[in-house]
Structures are given as C-alpha cells and as structure tokens.
Amino acid sequence: MTVHGNGLHAFGEQPLPPWRRAVLKVGSSLLAADDGGLTDRFAADLARFVADCRAQGREVVIVSSGAVAAGRGLLHTDAAGLTQRQALAALGQAPMIALWQRLSDVPVAQVLLSHDDVRNRRRYLNARATLRELLRLGALPVVNENDTVAVDELKLGDNDNLAAVVAALVDAEVLLIATDIAGLYSGHPLRDPHARPVPRVDAITAETHRMAAGDAGAIGTGGMRTKLEAASKAAAAGIGTALFCGRDADTVAALSRGTLHGTWIAAHGDRLLARKLWMRHAPAGLHGVEVDAGAAQALGVRGASLLPGGVVEVKGEFGRGDLVEVRLAGDATARVLARGLVQYNATDLRRIVGRHSRDIESILGYRYAESVIHRDDLVVLPQEDAA
Known part of the structure; x- marks a missing residue:
C-alpha cells in the first residue's frame, strides 16, 4: 500500500517532543528497487536526516529491513519458502549494510538480534552494552532481525516490533517508523473513500486496530497492524x-x-518508571555489594554509575544481570542504598573489587562494561524505603 505526496498536507504538521536518542525503523518498501535488489532513492533522505540529527548532538539507531529483498536481487529469484527466505536474508545482509555505509559519513555497525536476545537477561545486557x-x-548501529536463524520471527516479519524492543533496549525517547504511507487513516485509504487521516492516537484500542486492517503489499511483511503493535509496546515503555x-x-x-507530518502515538507513564519500580520493590535477598563512602555519595548525589573502584566487598553469589543490593561498607544498620542489575557475576566482581575500570579487561580477559551497575539499571532508594 503506497499513499504519499498529498499525505504531507493531509496530515498537516505537529511538533515532535524533544528527544536525545531515537530508533528509526525503515521498512523493505523504502529500500527495495523495482527491478530487484536495493535502491537508495528514499534511503538517502533518511540517511541525511540521521546526519542532521547527529550534527544536533542527537543519537539514532536504525532498524532496517531489506535483507531478503537484497538477496532476491542477487539471485533474481521469487522464492518465498521459509528456508529460501532465510538463505536470501543471509545473502542480503552484506549489501543492505553496504547501502547504509555508502550513505553515512560515520562507520556503520551491523547488529543482528533475535527475540531470544532480549528474553535472556544475560544476552539482553550484552546487546544493551554493545549498542551503548x-x-x-x-x-x-544498524539493527536487523537475525532472520537466518529466527524462524518464528521471520515468519512474522516483525522488524516493527523489534524496533520497539530496541527503543526500550537503548532507552530511546522516540520511535520513528518510516513507511510508504503518510500515517494512520480511519480506514484503508485506497479502498475506503471516507478514510481520513488520524494525526494523533492517545491510546491504542480495538477501534484503532480496525483502522489498520489491510495487508503489507508485495514487498513488506508487516503492515499497519504490526506498526500499531510496535507503538503499543513502545508506549508501555x-x-x-x-x-x-x-x-x-x-x-x-x-x-x-522537530516537525511531524504523520501520526503521533503517545506514550503513557514515565519512560523508566516500570523498570525502576520493579528494581525498587523486587526482593533481592542478601546478595549484593558493599561500597565506600565516595561511591555512596556518587550514587545518591550525582546519580552516577557504580564503578569497581568504589566496591569494597561482594556479598553472596549472583550472576550477570541479577538484581543486587548496594550497601555502605561498615554501616551497622545495613541500610540498602540502591538496587540494580549487575554487569558482572559475583566471582568475577570479586577479582576487580577496588580496581580502576581500565584494569577490568587485563584482569578478567574481557570487559562487558566499565561500570559494575550502570546508572540506567540502578535505582537509589529513599531512606524510608531502604531501612
């Protein structure tokens, strides 16, 4: 389905909320050439937008479809079976990344994810640390679903939903979904003569989903339905x-x-509230770390990450990604200062206690991150909650 041109005027303009980091999802219909393979006809403008954002001090992560279309262009085949599509995706990854690199003045990094990478806590933290x-x-970063092995996800063609997951993964303020239609309409704009633009959606309801009825066309595997699913997930985050x-x-x-001609789907609640509430109230048991006074002040006053140099002792056994408690060493009340998701397991953390972040790799042979607990994965507890 392709509706554009006068869509700009039909949707008018509205201001985008201020943002520092965004995820931009680009669908196959914007990258696939009419005669097979890929084209930069529309990608060039999107890449210029990314460059403009970078010049303004903003960060953008791209979630790009197009690998299967690129693979088809290499082999000139219309094969559509699952195994064939997986092979085409593997063939098409290189030209898809090459397209974005040709359009970018900074290095482009390919990141392949599957839903398992965000279901598994350790792999989630690995992906989060890499993207950061x-x-x-x-x-x-140009993210794509690992279509070569992600059987279920490939059948769903779910890069829209993957983009929502990535937006939450990198703590983005906004999800930008570029498609071949001007936005959400009250009905199918090519079939319903009474269809009208919907410039804003405050809550995605059953009626909203009915507006999105229709397919994704010959190239795309999603459609407005999956875009609303993605927007709903993003809104919840x-x-x-x-x-x-x-x-x-x-x-x-x-x-x-900072101006949108299209549909804005509003978020509800605070971006980090759900995760922060969970970390504050979930029982973390006796496992955790004790820190010195300097680290305690850095956490409580400056909102800093917890670095290994500030850790005095490791209590109990825990794995990477577990929720742990942070206490002040020598405090007779054993008051909990904070809770957070730890980047290193207890055994490895004991080896880097009190050391500088730059020494982590030489001691362990690897480094997940320079912090023990990143500030985005940490909640400082008020005194009444920590007693």
Whole structure:
C-alpha cells in the first residue's frame, strides 16, 4: 500500500517532543528497487536526516529491513519458502549494510538480534552494552532481525516490533517508523473513500486496530497492524511513536526541524518508571555489594554509575544481570542504598573489587562494561524505603 505526496498536507504538521536518542525503523518498501535488489532513492533522505540529527548532538539507531529483498536481487529469484527466505536474508545482509555505509559519513555497525536476545537477561545486557558502546564511539548501529536463524520471527516479519524492543533496549525517547504511507487513516485509504487521516492516537484500542486492517503489499511483511503493535509496546515503555511517509522528502526533512507530518502515538507513564519500580520493590535477598563512602555519595548525589573502584566487598553469589543490593561498607544498620542489575557475576566482581575500570579487561580477559551497575539499571532508594 503506497499513499504519499498529498499525505504531507493531509496530515498537516505537529511538533515532535524533544528527544536525545531515537530508533528509526525503515521498512523493505523504502529500500527495495523495482527491478530487484536495493535502491537508495528514499534511503538517502533518511540517511541525511540521521546526519542532521547527529550534527544536533542527537543519537539514532536504525532498524532496517531489506535483507531478503537484497538477496532476491542477487539471485533474481521469487522464492518465498521459509528456508529460501532465510538463505536470501543471509545473502542480503552484506549489501543492505553496504547501502547504509555508502550513505553515512560515520562507520556503520551491523547488529543482528533475535527475540531470544532480549528474553535472556544475560544476552539482553550484552546487546544493551554493545549498542551503548557503539553510540559512545560515534558509530551508526544498524539493527536487523537475525532472520537466518529466527524462524518464528521471520515468519512474522516483525522488524516493527523489534524496533520497539530496541527503543526500550537503548532507552530511546522516540520511535520513528518510516513507511510508504503518510500515517494512520480511519480506514484503508485506497479502498475506503471516507478514510481520513488520524494525526494523533492517545491510546491504542480495538477501534484503532480496525483502522489498520489491510495487508503489507508485495514487498513488506508487516503492515499497519504490526506498526500499531510496535507503538503499543513502545508506549508501555514510555516511548512515543511517529508514523510517517519515508518516501516524501519534505516529510523526512521536517523531522530534522522537530516537525511531524504523520501520526503521533503517545506514550503513557514515565519512560523508566516500570523498570525502576520493579528494581525498587523486587526482593533481592542478601546478595549484593558493599561500597565506600565516595561511591555512596556518587550514587545518591550525582546519580552516577557504580564503578569497581568504589566496591569494597561482594556479598553472596549472583550472576550477570541479577538484581543486587548496594550497601555502605561498615554501616551497622545495613541500610540498602540502591538496587540494580549487575554487569558482572559475583566471582568475577570479586577479582576487580577496588580496581580502576581500565584494569577490568587485563584482569578478567574481557570487559562487558566499565561500570559494575550502570546508572540506567540502578535505582537509589529513599531512606524510608531502604531501612
């Protein structure tokens, strides 16, 4: 389904909320060439938007479809079986990444994820740490579903939902979904003469899903239905979603100025509230770490991450990604200062207690992160909660 051009004017304009980090999902219909393979016809404008954002001090992670289309272009085949599509995805990954690298003035990093990578806590933290480090290094992460092995996800064609997961993974403030339609309409815009643009959705309901009835066309494997599913997941994580036409250069350029011509699907609640509430109230038992006064002040006053240099002692046994408690060493009241998700298991953490972050790799032979608990994975407890 392709509706663009006058969609810009039909949807008018509305301001995007301020954001520092975004996930941009680009569908196959924006990358696939008419004669097979990939084209930069629309991707060039999207890449220019990403470059403009970077110049403004913002960070963007791309979730890109197109690998299967690229594989089809290499072999000139219309094969559609599951195993065939998996093989085409493997063949198409390289040209898909090459397309984004050609359009980017910074290094492009390929990150392949499956839903298992976010279900498993250890792999979730690995993916989270890798994406954060790539952004810190100034690279452009391009994420795709690991279609070669992700059987169920490939059948669902769920890069829309994967984009919502990635948005939560990197603590993005906004999810931007570029598609070949101007936004959400009250009905199918090519079949319903009474269909009208829906510029804003405050809550996704059964009626909202009825508006999205229809297929994804010959190339895409999702459609408006999966985009609403993704927006619903993002909203639950406190992340708003913008649906817009990635084929309209003016619409894409307007995003750089903070203006949306499309549909805004509002978030509800605080972006980090659910995770913070869980960390605050979940029972963490007796496992945890004791820290010195300097680290305690850095956590409580400056909102800093917990570094190994501030850790005095490790209590109990725990694995990477477990919820642990942070206490002040020598405090007779054993008051809990904070709770958080730890980046190293108890055995490895004991080896780096009191050491500088730069020494982690030389001691352990690897380094997941420079912090023991990253500030985004840590909640400082008020005194009345910590007693």
